[in-house]
Amino acid sequence: xxxxxxxxxxxxxxxxxxxxxxxxxxxxxxxxxxxxxxxxxxxxxxxxxxxxxxxxxxxxxxxxxxxxxxxxxxxxxxxxxxxxxxxxxxxxxxxxxxxxxxxxxxxxxxxxxxxxxxxxxxxxxxxxxxxxxxxxxxxxxxxxxxxxxxxxxxxxxxxxxxxxxxxxxxxxxxxxxxxxxxxxxxxxxxxxxxxxxxxxxxxxxxxxxxxxxxxxxxxxxxxxxxxxxxxxxxxxxxxxxxxxxxxxxxxxxxxxxxxxxxxxxxxxxxxxxxxxxxxxxxxxxxxxxxxxxxxxxxxxxxxxxxxxxxxxxxxxxxxxxxxxxxxxxxxxxxxxxxxxxxxxxxxxxxxxxxxxxxxxxxxxxxxxxxxxxxxxxxxxxxxxxxxxxxxxxxxxxxxxxxx
Amino acid sequence: xxxxxxxxxxxxxxxxxxxxxxxxxxxxxxxxxxxxxxxxxxxxxxxxxxxxxxxxxxxxxxxxxxxxxxxxxxxxxxxxxxxxxxxxxxxxxxxxxxxxxxxxxxxxxxxxxxxxxxxxxxxxxxxxxxxxxxxxxxxxxxxxxxxxxxxxxxxxxxxxxxxxxxxxxxxxxxxxxxxxxxxxxxxxxxxxxxxxxxxxxxxxxxxxxxxxxxxxxxxxxxxxxxxxxxxxxxxxxxxxxxxxxxxxxxxxxxxxxxxxxxxxxxxxxxxxxxxxxxxxxxxxxxxxxxxxxxxxxxxxxxxxxxxxxxxxxxxxxxxxxxxxxxxxxxxxxxxxxxxxxxxxxxxxxxxxxxxxxxxxxxxxxxxxxxxxxxxxxxxxxxxxxxxxxxxxxxxxxxxxxxxxxxxxxxxxxxxxxxxxxxxxxxxxxxxxxxxxxxxxxxxxxxxxxxxxxxxxxxxxxxxxxxxxxxxxxxxxxxxxx
Numbered sequence: 001x002x003x004x005x006x007x008x009x010x011x012x013x014x015x016x017x018x019x020x021x022x023x024x025x026x027x028x029x030x031x032x033x034x035x036x037x038x039x040x041x042x043x044x045x046x047x048x049x050x051x052x053x054x055x056x057x058x059x060x061x062x063x064x065x066x067x068x069x070x071x072x073x074x075x076x077x078x079x080x081x082x083x084x085x086x087x088x089x090x091x092x093x094x095x096x097x098x099x100x101x102x103x104x105x106x107x108x109x110x111x112x113x114x115x116x117x118x119x120x121x122x123x124x125x126x127x128x129x130x131x132x133x134x135x136x137x138x139x140x141x142x143x144x145x146x147x148x149x150x151x152x153x154x155x156x157x158x159x160x161x162x163x164x165x166x167x168x169x170x171x172x173x174x175x176x177x178x179x180x181x182x183x184x185x186x187x188x189x190x191x192x193x194x195x196x197x198x199x200x201x202x203x204x205x206x207x208x209x210x211x212x213x214x215x216x217x218x219x220x221x222x223x224x225x226x227x228x229x230x231x232x233x234x235x236x237x238x239x240x241x242x243x244x245x246x247x248x249x250x251x252x253x254x255x256x257x258x259x260x261x262x263x264x265x266x267x268x269x270x271x272x273x274x275x276x277x278x279x280x281x282x283x284x285x286x287x288x289x290x291x292x293x294x295x296x297x298x299x300x301x302x303x304x305x306x307x308x309x310x311x312x313x314x315x316x317x318x319x320x321x322x323x324x325x326x327x328x329x330x331x332x333x334x335x336x337x338x339x340x341x342x343x344x345x346x347x348x349x350x351x352x353x354x355x356x357x358x359x360x361x362x363x364x365x366x367x368x369x370x371x372x373x374x375x376x377x378x379x380x381x382x383x384x385x386x387x388x389x390x391x392x393x394x395x396x397x398x399x400x401x402x403x
Numbered sequence: 404x405x406x407x408x409x410x411x412x413x414x415x416x417x418x419x420x421x422x423x424x425x426x427x428x429x430x431x432x433x434x435x436x437x438x439x440x441x442x443x444x445x446x447x448x449x450x451x452x453x454x455x456x457x458x459x460x461x462x463x464x465x466x467x468x469x470x471x472x473x474x475x476x477x478x479x480x481x482x483x484x485x486x487x488x489x490x491x492x493x494x495x496x497x498x499x500x501x502x503x504x505x506x507x508x509x510x511x512x513x514x515x516x517x518x519x520x521x522x523x524x525x526x527x528x529x530x531x532x533x534x535x536x537x538x539x540x541x542x543x544x545x546x547x548x549x550x551x552x553x554x555x556x557x558x559x560x561x562x563x564x565x566x567x568x569x570x571x572x573x574x575x576x577x578x579x580x581x582x583x584x585x586x587x588x589x590x591x592x593x594x595x596x597x598x599x600x601x602x603x604x605x606x607x608x609x610x611x612x613x614x615x616x617x618x619x620x621x622x623x624x625x626x627x628x629x630x631x632x633x634x635x636x637x638x639x640x641x642x643x644x645x646x647x648x649x650x651x652x653x654x655x656x657x658x659x660x661x662x663x664x665x666x667x668x669x670x671x672x673x674x675x676x677x678x679x680x681x682x683x684x685x686x687x688x689x690x691x692x693x694x695x696x697x698x699x700x701x702x703x704x705x706x707x708x709x710x711x712x713x714x715x716x717x718x719x720x721x722x723x724x725x726x727x728x729x730x731x732x733x734x735x736x737x738x739x740x741x742x743x744x745x746x747x748x749x750x751x752x753x754x755x756x757x758x759x760x761x762x763x764x765x766x767x768x769x770x771x772x773x774x775x776x777x778x779x780x781x782x783x784x785x786x787x788x789x790x791x792x793x794x795x796x797x798x799x800x801x802x803x804x805x806x807x808x809x810x811x812x813x814x815x816x817x818x819x820x821x822x823x824x825x826x827x828x829x830x831x832x833x834x835x836x837x838x839x840x841x842x843x844x845x846x847x848x849x850x851x852x853x854x855x856x857x858x859x860x861x862x863x864x865x866x867x868x869x870x871x872x873x874x875x876x877x878x879x880x881x882x883x884x
Contacts, residue, residue, distance in 0.1 A: 001614060001615055001617065001618040005618070006617065006618050006621050009618055009621055009622055009625070010621050010622075010624075010625045011625075013621075013622050013625035013626050014625040014626075016626070017625070017626045017627070017628055018628070031576040031577075031579070032576060032577060032578070032579040032580060033579070034579065034580070035580050036579065036580060037577075037578065037579075037580055037581070038577060039573075039576045039577040041541075041573075045538070045541055045542045046542055046640065047542050047543070048542075048543070048623060048641065048649065048651055048652075049636070049637040049640045049641040050623060050626060050627040050628075050637065050658070051627060051632055051633070051634055051637050051655055051658050051659050051662065052627055052628045052629075052631040052632055052633050052636075052637070053631070053633030053634070053635070053636025053637045053640075054628075054631070054633075054636075055640070056623065056626060059622065060626060061622075068682065068685055068686050068689045070686075078677075078681070078682060078686070079677035079679075079681065080677070081675055081677060081678050081679075095618070098615050099615065099618075099619060099622075101546065101548075101556065101578070101581060102545060102546045102547070102548075102556070102613065102615060102616075102619070103544055103545055103546050103558070103574075103577075103578075104545065104615075104619050104651075114689065116685075116689065116692075117688075117689050117692035118689070118692070119692050119693070120692070137580070140577075151693050151694075151801070152801040153703070153707070153798075153801045153802060156798050156801070157707075160710075183686070198797070199794070199797060199798075202793060202794040202797060203794055205793075205794070206792050206793070206794045208792075208794055210794075251631075253628060253630045253631065254630050254666060254669040254670050255669065256669055257675050258669070258672075258673065258674045258675065259674055260674035260676075261674075262674075263673055263674050264669050264670045264672075264673065264674075265670060266630065266666075266670065267630055267631060269631060269633075344518040344519075347516045347517075347518065348516060348517050348518050348519045348520075350513075350516065351513060351516060351517045352517070354519060357519075358519035359519070361518070361519045361521070361524040362518055362519050
């Protein structure tokens with residue numbers, strides 16, 4: 001690989017890393033054709049982990065980090081002094097194919113700064129995907145960032161080649177968008193999400209390819225004053241209205257060349273983690289946004305305990321829960337019991353009453369679950385009434401503060 | 404691999420009790436285990452009376468070709484589990500699996516559902532270990548290109564369990580058009596259009612480095628965010644034992660060392676003043692470069708590919724701007740596709756005739772289609788028209804919207820169900836909706852049948868239907884008069 005290309009890669013990978021999404025999941029299982037390259041497994045694969053603990057699954061790069069937009073939180077905003085570079089379509093294709101052949105990556109996650117115009121930029125992104133699919137028979141994963149300001153037919157075309165499309169919301173309220181991302185238009189962003197969502201459903205019905213792994217978005221946490229409750233309500237709305245697969249929460253991170261509108265500070269990693277947990281409760285644990293709101297204080301989730309435990313502590317009258325009799329929905333509310341453990345409990349108890357030892361074999365979270373459940377040979381007595389229960393279950397506050 | 408079982412204890416000669424030795428091949432001997440388990444179950448030998456030996460191919464060899472016992476009918480959950488436990492390194496794996504089979508065939512058919520059972524729990528954990536080992540091999544194995552003209556790749560990997568054969572199909576599915584070898588301390592897998600397995604490989608058989616490794620390391624370094632250092636999370640997912648075979652991990656110590664200072668520096672440096680001038684004009688010009696005229700829009704449509712492959716060309720709308728009436732049909736037909744003009748085939752000619760009878764001048768109306776490309780199936784040499792699906796109509800609807808926006812007719816006549824779908828986004832039965840309609844747009848609307856419908860009717864019905872169509876056009880004429 002020559003040094004010019006390597007330099008571009010360094011700049012354009014650095015410029016892309018603030019996008020939290022790395023998933024290569026959700027695409028229908030595909031195998032390489034006789035002359036083709038690449039497959040998808042459904043669940044996705046993380047090919048490496050960087051020391052920030054994040055997975056490297058896709059080659060996540062920008063086509064260019066030149067950008068005409070001036071979003072205060074973004075390292076690539078036009079007023080930033082960072083080094084700039086631009087890949088050609090062929091260069092991105094070469095990097096993707098060569099990295100893929102060495103089993104470094106699952107595919108490509110391509111985004112771009114807006115250059116010349118949104119339409120021009122979107123066409124370039126689509127051209128990369130099209131070339132990979134057409135000329136290289138590439139069946140690996142392709143995630144394209146859609147430019148919401150681009151003409152709708154360009155999004156239609158992108159969906160034909162991508163496994164996943166995403167449009168980043170970045171800021172959850174119109175007021176924050178106006179202040180921090182003046183060129184962005186909230187209505188255009190949600191309009192594009194609506195279009196993509198509708199086309200995904202339609203294409204599935206017609207057994208046609210259009211972004212088969214769905215769409216996702218990202219919101220930045222900590223760049224504005226939006227509360228956790230508002231973020232979760234927004235996410236629940238996005239999941240419900242546009243059929244989003246994922247909402248990514250990205251703790252606002254210091255960037256090399258910060259804007260005076262958003263001075264750099266340590267990223268709120270713990271808060272980001274709690275938001276993911278709450279999001280998980282909404283998607284897999286039958287929690288409503290109201291439940292999450294009820295588990296928070298003044299709209300903010302506790303940093304020292306997870307939101308499920310926070311909900312349980314505020315709703316002690318619902319516990320303890322009998323593992324041998326409670327319905328699935330209630331078992332899902334027990335701190336320490338994951339969805340898989342709950343399913344295993346429901347199955348296993350058909351064949352005999354479960355003792356605490358049995359439950360221990362079905363979950364790795366028994367220590368946290370114990371105060372909240374009843375087994376054949378176990379009752380937590382007065383434990384749920386103890387005032388210090390929170391303290392005994394809370395994580396040490398500094399655990400994730402790695403500065 | 405040969406698998407033999409024999410009664411090892413003299414007591415067994417008497418036919419009762421005794422210890423049975425089941426000797427299996429090295430590694431993951433699934434076939435051997437299957438054969439042995441079938442026979443032992445058939446003979447009613449309980450788990451505690453069996454000694455399972457593996458890694459000892461020479462001890463009993465294939466001296467007695469084992470007679471096949473009948474297959475066991477087992478629940479799916481059990482047959483799925485067995486191949487996922489057999490590759491485990493634990494020497495007890497076969498004994499544990501046999502104990503499971505024994506209990507299942509003796510009445511505990513639903514045993515796999517009891518995940519809290521200690522045996523099931525242990526087997527589940529073994530399965531999980533194998534799944535993880537497979538996953539990590541699929542994830543962390545790195546190919547290097549071998550020197551030479553022909554493109555060939557090789558990798559060295561050290562799995563925890565005997566998973567080479569189980570892991571190989573993934574690489575076949577993924578790298579089918581490449582030639583590659585995977586070397587492990589237990590054996591090698593080779594693919595060059597066919598998958599073969601061979602004796603153990605050596606790490607030294609691999610070339611040092613590869614033309615893209617440095618670039619990959621650059622990428623790995625650049626995608627790391629020093630403000631988010633989280634080593635526990637990294638190590639949990641990518642334990643140190645894998646590092647030595649992954650070229651990018653050489654960067655880890657340096658990244659960790661510098662992370663704190665890099666993050667601190669970003670915070671301390673604070674905001675900066677932009678050095679470059681604000682590109683005011685470029686920004687102003689950027690805002691939406693949607694086509695600003697019908698000509699510009701048509702250029703985009705003309706160079707786009709058909710959503711369903713096959714059409715010769717996009718067929719654009721035709722007619723004057725700002726007309727009283729625009730007609731929207733379904734899609735170009737065979738003739739339209741060849742000539743590149745709308746409504747020139749039989750249906751178009753029928754429309755022209757009906758318009759003339761209704762007192763409408765065809766040259767004063769704008770004519771276009773909801774879908775811009777001809778979709779057909781081949782029957783012999785004939786191209787038979789196929790109705791566009793709702794998805795195809797949606798795909799094209801943006802253009803129709805913009806097109807009618809530029810043309811700005813006073814009234815739009817939707818010819819047939821596809822046109823109505825394109826204009827309203829909803830499927831509407833024509834027979835009921837026929838007549839004046841509201842498409843929720845700046846122009847008035849009218850719904851009638853597509854002229855091709857008239858061509859398909861039986862002769863007896865044609866005359867009446869045609870008269871009704873002409874009547875519709877007369878009403879349209881009255882509406883814009």
